[in-house]
Amino acid sequence: MDLDKQRQWFEQRLLARFLRYVKVETTSDKNMNTIPSSKGQLDFAAMLLQELKDLKIPNAALNTNGFVSATLPASAPSLKQQTIGFIAHLDTTPDLTGAHVKPIVHENYAGKAIALKRGIRLTPKASPALKNYLNRTIITSDGTTLLGADDKAGVAEIMTALEFLKNHPQIPYPNIEIIFTPDEETGRGMSRFPLKQIKSDVCFTVDGGEEGTLEIECFEAYSLKVTLFGQSIHLGEARGKLINAVELAARLVETLPKNESPQATDGRFGYYSCVELQASIERARLEILIRDFTPKECKRRIKVVTSIINSLEQLYPGARSNLEIKKQYSNMRQSLKTYPKLVTILEQAIRRTGITPKRTYIRGGTDGARLSEMGVPTPNIFTGGHNFHSYREWIALPAMVRATQTIIYLAELWFSFHETHGRKNEKQ
Numbered sequence: 001m002d003l004d005k006q007r008q009w010f011e012q013r014l015l016a017r018f019l020r021y022v023k024v025e026t027t028s029d030k031n032m033n034t035i036p037s038s039k040g041q042l043d044f045a046a047m048l049l050q051e052l053k054d055l056k057i058p059n060a061a062l063n064t065n066g067f068v069s070a071t072l073p074a075s076a077p078s079l080k081q082q083t084i085g086f087i088a089h090l091d092t093t094p095d096l097t098g099a100h101v102k103p104i105v106h107e108n109y110a111g112k113a114i115a116l117k118r119g120i121r122l123t124p125k126a127s128p129a130l131k132n133y134l135n136r137t138i139i140t141s142d143g144t145t146l147l148g149a150d151d152k153a154g155v156a157e158i159m160t161a162l163e164f165l166k167n168h169p170q171i172p173y174p175n176i177e178i179i180f181t182p183d184e185e186t187g188r189g190m191s192r193f194p195l196k197q198i199k200s201d202v203c204f205t206v207d208g209g210e211e212g213t214l215e216i217e218c219f220e221a222y223s224l225k226v227t228l229f230g231q232s233i234h235l236g237e238a239r240g241k242l243i244n245a246v247e248l249a250a251r252l253v254e255t256l257p258k259n260e261s262p263q264a265t266d267g268r269f270g271y272y273s274c275v276e277l278q279a280s281i282e283r284a285r286l287e288i289l290i291r292d293f294t295p296k297e298c299k300r301r302i303k304v305v306t307s308i309i310n311s312l313e314q315l316y317p318g319a320r321s322n323l324e325i326k327k328q329y330s331n332m333r334q335s336l337k338t339y340p341k342l343v344t345i346l347e348q349a350i351r352r353t354g355i356t357p358k359r360t361y362i363r364g365g366t367d368g369a370r371l372s373e374m375g376v377p378t379p380n381i382f383t384g385g386h387n388f389h390s391y392r393e394w395i396a397l398p399a400m401v402r403a404t405q406t407i408i409y410l411a412e413l414w415f416s417f418h419e420t421h422g423r424k425n426e427k428q
C-alpha cells in the first residue's frame with residue numbers, strides 16, 4: 001500500500017501527539033527506588049491509557065509500576081497466533097531538566113544555524129544531518145531544557161501506527177502488542193517488566209536515533225561494586241599505622257587505564273568508568289562500570305580491576321577489600337541470532353519507506369537488550385531524533401513519519417513473511 005499519499009495525515013497526527021507528550025514532565029529520578037521513580041511518568045501513562053481507550057484498542061491497561069499495555073487484535077485470520085510487540089519508554093533522562101519543555105516547531109527549515117535561548121546554537125556543522133531536512137519541519141526545545149524526543153518520539157510513532165492500523169483493517173497484520181515502560185533511563189524499569197503477560201514472539205523498541213538506523217547490537221554490561229577498608233587512627237599518632245581508604249580509592253581510580261575510558265573511546269572499543277565514589281578514612285565505596293561488545297573483553301577488564309585491588313592490598317598491608325560483580329545486560333546479538341529473519345524483515349520495512357537501512361550498534365543498552373536476555377528478541381528501531389540528553393536535541397518530522405511507516409510495514413510484512421517462512425519452519 002502507498003503510505004506516501006497519506007503523508008500529511010501522518011505529519012499532522014505525529015506533530016500533535018509529540019507536542020502534547022513532550023510537555024508532560026517525566027524526568028526519572030536516580031535516587032528513588034520506586035518504579036516509576038517519578039509521578040510525572042504516571043501522569044503521562046494515564047494520558048496514554050486514555051488515548052488508547054479513545055482509539056478503542058482492547059485490553060488497554062496501566063499497572064501500578066506505570067507500565068501501559070494494549071493489544072490490537074490481528075486483522076488476518078491466519079495471523080491470529082502471531083504477536084509482535086512495540087516498546088517505547090515514558091521517562092526522560094535525569095541528567096538534564098525535562099520540566100516546562102517548550103517545543104519550537106521550525107517549519108521550512110532553511111539550512112542555517114538555529115539560535116535557541118541562553119546562547120545555545122544548533123548548527124549544521126555540529127549536526128550535519130540537519131541538511132537532510134531542508135524546507136522540512138524540525139522540532140527543538142527552546143534551549144533551556146531537553147526536548148524529550150528520547151523517547152516521546154517513539155511513543156508518538158507507535159501510537160500513530162496503531163491508530164493507522166486500527167483504521168485500516170484491510171492491511172493484513174498480526175496481533176500488535178504495545179508496551180510503554182517506565183524508568184528506562186535509570187535502567188531500573190525492566191526489573192518489573194510484565195513478562196508473563198506478554199505474548200509477543202519478538203518485540204521492537206522504538207528508541208533509536210538517526211532515521212534509517214536499526215540497532216541490533218549493544219554493549220555487554222557489568223557493574224563492579226568495590227568496598228575498600230582502611231584502618232583509622234588519630235591522625236596525630238598515625239605514623240606507620242594509618243591506612244586511609246580515601247587514598248586507596250583515589251589510587252584505584254587513578255590506576256584504571258585512561259585510554260580505556262568512555263571519554264577516550266568510541267566505535268567498538270569498550271571501557272572502564274568509575275561513576276560513583278564515597279570515601280572516608282575507614283571505608284571507601286566505588287562503582288565501576290565495565291562495557292564492551294564481547295564477553296571476553298568484559299572479563300579481561302574485570303580481571304584487571306581485580307588485580308589492581310589485590311595489588312592495593314599488597315601496597316598497603318592491612319587494607320582489605322570486597323568486590324561484588326553484577327551483570328547488568330548482554331549484547332542482544334546472541335538473542336537475535338535465534339530469529340535470523342528478523343533483521344531482514346526490519347530492513348525490508350525500512351527500505352519500503354524510501355530510505356536505506358543502516359545497521360548499527362548502541363554504545364549502551366536498551367529495554368530491548370534486557371528483554372532479549374529474557375528470551376524475546378528485541379532490536380531497536382530509529383525514532384529520527386538527534387542529540388539525545390542535550391539542550392540541542394532535535395527531531396525532523398519527515399523522519400518521524402518514516403519511523404511510523406516502518407512500524408506499519410513491519411506489521412504488514414509479518415504476514416507475507418509468515419506465509420512463506422513461519423518461525424517453526426525456520427527452526428527446522
Ligand SMILES: [Zn+2]
Pocket residue numbers: 089150151184207
Ligand atoms: Zn531512550
